[in-house]
Amino acid sequence: MDTLGSGTPPRVVGRRRARRLRPMPKxxxxxxxxxWAVLRERLRRHASARLADAGDALRAGELDLPQGNPGARDYSWALEAYQAxxxxxxxxxxxxxxxxxxxLAERAVERLAVARARGAGHRPGAVPERCFYNPLHPAARRPPEPGGRRARGRVSARRAAADRRPACASCYRALLAGQxxxxxxxxxxxxxxxxxTVPVLVPYYMVPQxxxxxxxxxxGAYDDDAPGLVMSGEHRTRSVMRH
Structure with a gap:
């Protein structure tokens, strides 16, 4: 498993296995x-680049929307997300x-496009949903339409598990294979x-909320309150409690 798609996958364990760990050698x-340090440095560079791209997009697409314009709230959100x-x-x-x-940087650019469309009186395009298992992956695959052929037949346990959360094509295939x-x-x-205590890498979604x-x-992909949470410092409070 490699966060940015290159190199040797780090050793990630599930919650149950983490609870059964024995003392490990130094x-x-x-x-x-x-x-972890290698992944963190690689991801920090990637995050810095994506933040710079978002800043360029926001500056190039600066809007002057009066209060009450349908796109004003989206534009304000985009600016706060970039700042956060x-x-x-x-x-x-x-x-x-x-x-x-x-x-947050990429969502700021997406919301800028929504603000521009609404500000001009147009209906904005749909924003792709992110992969729950790794939000750095490509967009989640589209779920099957209700009432389709799959809905009329029996659904296997693995397919039901794979359909439980938004997943990109690669993660979806892994779940179907029981991996x-x-x-x-x-x-x-x-x-x-x-x-x-020993350091362990676990899936990020297994860390208690x-x-x-x-x-x-x-x-933050599914939460429009994420920028405000960061700006208020609450994210830092939870991190201190954990460490």
């Missing part, structure tokens, strides 16, 4: 941390924080004895 712990992405890039601790930078999809990892510390603002929202 060398193995160091390997986990090195893998920049703030988050400076404060990011873990991989999901950096993924949220990418998500773990190419998930975005998060670093947590798991207690293996009274005095010892009270410790992560991103685990239930695909790093």
């Amino acid at each position: 060398e193995q712990q160091e390997l986990v941390l090195r893998e 992405a920049g703030k988050l890039l400076d404060e990011a601790v873990d991989l999901p924080d950096l993924a949220a930078v990418v998500v 773990q999809p190419d998930v975005l990892p998060a670093l947590i510390r798991v207690r293996v004895s009274f005095r010892r 009270q410790f992560s603002p991103w685990s239930a929202t695909a790093c």
